[in-house]
Amino acid sequence: MNEGLAITDLCVDYKTFRMGPVTAVLDPGSVTALMGTNGSGKTSLIRAVLGLQRKDTGSVIFQGTDLTIRDAAILSDVGYVSDSHRDLLAEFTAKEYWQYCRIAFEKASGSRANDFMGRAKHYSTLLDFPYESRTAIAGLSLGTARKVQIIGALLGDPELIVMDEPFSGLDFIASRALESVLGGLRDQGKTLLLANHDLDLATRLANRVLLLHAGHMLLDSSIDMYGSERELEATVSCLLNDARQGAESCSP
Structure with missing residues (x-):
């Protein structure tokens, strides 16, 4: 609660x-x-x-x-977005980064993440991020990388x-x-x-x-x-x- x-x-x-x-x-x-x-x-x-x-x-x-x-x-x-997109794992694609977030969440919470990637797709739609993008985060614009970071912070439904x-x-x-x-x-x-x-x-x-x-x-x-x-x-x-x-x- x-x-x-x-x-x-x-x-x-x-x-x-x-x-x-x-x-x-x-x-x-x-x-x-x-x-x-x-x-x-x-x-x-x-x-x-x-x-x-x-x-x-x-x-x-x-x-x-x-x-x-x-x-x-x-x-x-807790969902946290720092003041720098450089805190992202730049060599990952967005989906790889979000999967990494899922693993970290499950380890921290001690429970299985429910519909993690479903939320990623949902927020990608809302924020107009190309969910199936295969571009590494390092190759994204500042604003697009920021969306990846924001979405990642919300996936655990904090x-x-x-x-x-x-x-x-x-x-x-x-x-x-x-x-x-x-x-x-x-x-x-x-x-x-x-x-x-x-x-x-x-x-x-x-x-x-x-x-x-x-x-x-x-x-x-x-x-x-x-x-x-x-x-x-x-x-x-x-x-x-x-x-x-x-x-x-x-x-x-």
Whole structure:
């Protein structure tokens, strides 16, 4: 059963940068847009949530377990898309990569994958990917390779979906198709955390917005609080300007 995701006092210390503390609750059936300027800590937060980056303090509870301990069975219920298509196995074709994902899923979950390739074909159709392609991933365009990566993350029918800039490299049509797919997963009760820069997309797709700047969380708010993209943009801009200037004049 999907119980959402609870992030509490999560911190990561680097030599010249501190990410956190971040506390946020992501409910089932919600999309949380993780936003911020370049270098704000979005990828650091995502990697810390998944235990890919060693945390210094805090917890990340999913399915009753701290995700950062990297329990394979729990992680088998998490779909992850990194910020780089280079994390794919470039010498594989898409179908070979997805079969590899199936093997990894079965080993992690300890159970047989049901209809894995059926889901691959389904999502290939939705995202307009040539399912029978025999081209190695290395020979695909950036956007097409991104589709392979996204599809691979969804094949295990995960309850928690974490994507770092999933729309990067996608054209307008593919972006709208992915938006529809993610909206459908939200409506199925999945929990989604998406790092992105598009405020318009956030107002259409997301339920909540988390705003980071220089490792600090400036905003954790329901999208419903804002009547329009323009209102959200005004609040985000004000918060970022105040953070740069050390002021406190915004009322989100």
